[in-house]
Amino acid sequence: MKAKYQEKFLVHKIQQNGDTESFAILYDLYIQKIYRFNYIKLSNREEAEDLTSEVFLKAWNYLIGNPDQVIKSFSGLIYRITRTTLVDFYRQNNKKEVSIDDIADIPSDAGIIKKLGAKQEAERVLKTLKKMKREYQEIIVLKYIEELSTSEIGDILGKNITNVRVTLHRAVKILKKLLD
Known part of the structure; x- marks a missing residue:
């Protein structure tokens, strides 16, 4: 429960002050999870890395662009952005979604x-x-x-x-x- 309050505090600092250190903490907490989620969907390391970077850039822009928006859960926000970014990727690349294929090499955690x-x-x-x-x-x-x-x-x-x-x-x- 304490972690959720810490995340809310970090999100608030980002929204109000553009605090890059707070964003770096959230980035470190979620980078592997978001990369893994993207990799499971794409089965391609480079594309998963690119999309993961794009997700965090969108999250940053959303947070600093909406200083009065109450963010209930950073986890919920980052995964919603991830899902939307994946859908956009499929549309732009006219790609079929790879559900879960050839993913024995997922990072080990x-x-x-x-x-x-x-x-x-x-x-x-x-x-x-x-x-x-x-x-x-x-x-x-x-x-x-x-x-x-x-x-x-x-x-x-x-x-x-x-x-x-x-x-x-x-x-x-x-x-x-x-x-x-």
Whole structure:
């Protein structure tokens, strides 16, 4: 809970004073998560790096451009910007979205992947996840790879907590069925 208040304080300092040190702290907290999210979607390191940079630039511009806007959650804001930036990228490049493909090289701090143990099992889960619809992929990635709370996922996806829980339950049920 203390971390959320610290994030709100940092966001406030950025909005009011353009405090680059506060933004650097938030950047350090979220850079790996946002890069990993982009990499899972794109399966291309260079594109994921470029989009991650673009996301943080947009976040900075949004914060300093909206000094009176109350930001409930920086996590929610940064992931919404990430999702929008990905959609724009697909439109501009007339690219098909790569759901989850060829991602065994994701940076190593992905929590659920570590818990699975064997690399082959992780690859099997990720390939199976690729077969699911986008909404289910995103909710599973946000919950089990990014380890976000149900509330944070709701903020990111624009859904209430009950809807997130129901969707997550359905997604996990389908994933288990596909894995069997």
